[in-house]
Amino acid sequence: QQQVKQSPQSLIVQKGGIPIINCAYENTAFDYFPWYQQFPGKGPALLIAIRPDVSEKKEGRFTISFNKSAKQFSLHIMDSQPGDSATYFCAATLPYGQNFVFGPGTRLSVLP
Amino acid sequence: NAGVTQTPKFQVLKTGQSMTLQCAQDMNHNSMYWYRQDPGMGLRLIYYSASEGTTDKGEVPNGYNVSRLNKREFSLRLESAAPSQTSVYFCASSDDRGPSRGYTFGSGTRLTVV
Numbered sequence: 001q002q003q004v005k006q007s008p009q010s011l012i013v014q015k016g017g018i019p020i021i022n023c024a025y026e027n028t029a030f031d032y033f034p035w036y037q038q039f040p041g042k043g044p045a046l047l048i049a050i051r052p053d054v055s056e057k058k059e060g061r062f063t064i065s066f067n068k069s070a071k072q073f074s075l076h077i078m079d080s081q082p083g084d085s086a087t088y089f090c091a092a093t094l095p096y097g098q099n100f101v102f103g104p105g106t107r108l109s110v111l112p
Numbered sequence: 113n114a115g116v117t118q119t120p121k122f123q124v125l126k127t128g129q130s131m132t133l134q135c136a137q138d139m140n141h142n143s144m145y146w147y148r149q150d151p152g153m154g155l156r157l158i159y160y161s162a163s164e165g166t167t168d169k170g171e172v173p174n175g176y177n178v179s180r181l182n183k184r185e186f187s188l189r190l191e192s193a194a195p196s197q198t199s200v201y202f203c204a205s206s207d208d209r210g211p212s213r214g215y216t217f218g219s220g221t222r223l224t225v226v
Contacts, residue, residue, distance in 0.1 A: 009152070034214055043116070043202050043217030044155070089154060099145070099170065100215065104154040 004092050006103030013080055014111050021075045021106045023090035028071065030092040034100070035064065035075050038087045047088070048075075080110045114138055118203050118218035125193040125225045133188040133221050135203030143206045144186035145170075145215065146178060148199040155202065161186055193225045 005024045013019045023033075034049035050057045050064040050073065057064045061078040077084055087107045091100040116137045125131055137144065146158040157170030161180040175197060177189045186205075190197060200222050204215040 006154075036215075041219070043204070043219050044215070045217065046214040049214060099157055099160060102154040102156075104152055 004090060004101050004103040006090050006106060008106060009104070010107040010109075012109045012111065015081060017080050017110070019077050019080055019084075019108055019110070021088055021090070021108070022072065023074065023103050024070075024072045025092050026071065027092070027094075029094050030101075031095045032093045033064070033066065033073050034091050035062075036089040036091065036102075038089065038105075040086075044089055077108075080108075082110045082112050084108065085110050116203055116205055116216050116218035118201075118221050120221060121219070122222050123224070125190075125223065127194060127225060129193050130189065130191050131193065131223075132190075133201055133203070133223075134185070135187065135218060136185045137203075137205040137216070138184065139205060139207070139216065140183070141205035141207055141216070142183070144180065145204045145206070146176070146186070146188045147202045147204065148172065149202060149220075150199050158188065158201075190223075193223075195225045197223065198225045199223060 007022050011019050035047045036044035037047045038044040048059045048062050050066050052068045063076040066073045087105045089105045090103040093100045119134045142163050145160040147155040149155050156172050158176050159178040161167045164183045167178050179187045200220045202220050203218045206215050
């Protein structure tokens with residue numbers, strides 16, 4: 001019940017495309033859902049996060065869509081660029097929790 | 113630059129050898145964490161420390177020990193390295209403020225056990 005599932009494992013899009021990465025969870029007590037971006041040889045970095053009382057959050061070209069009833073959330077990257085090529089991790093945590101449960105990651109390649 | 117600093121960046125060990133991975137943060141965060149990252153498995157929590165003087169086991173603590181030396185430093189020790197511990201290790205610290213909590217990760221230590 002602590003697991004976060006993530007798909008696809010890898011994704012290739014052309015520049016300007018809109019890659020979508022999906023995550024699903026079981027534990028309805030999770031209350032905070034961040035996404036992390038990781039470039040090769042670097043540590044993950046917080047990209048954007050959402051709480052379940054909001055259905056959508058946008059920051060620049062990155063949007064999280066949240067479906068509480070389906071226990072699913074997704075990351076959309078608008079007008080994707082080659083510089084967005086990275087591995088993306090979704091995560092979840094409990095109220096007042098300090099430990100995040102991470103999905104297995106999606107390797108995104110944006111072709112020029 | 114503010115952030116989380118890990119040393120060393122790369123290490124090769126022989127089976128049975130011991131070593132300590134060092135981590136320090138300068139953001140005055142209370143909580144610190146050690147994760148390992150393996151292909152297809154994401155990030156798995158080894159140990160964490162919610163505050164100076166406290167440590168707790170995570171999902172995969174076997175074969176590891178930790179020390180929260182002070183508020184800034186959190187080290188991970190492998191007493192007798194095994195090939196299964198070949199991985200990339202990340203230290204992280206977190207701002208415990210509820211609305212925007214999140215991790216700041218170090219750049220990782222790539223460990224190979226032969």
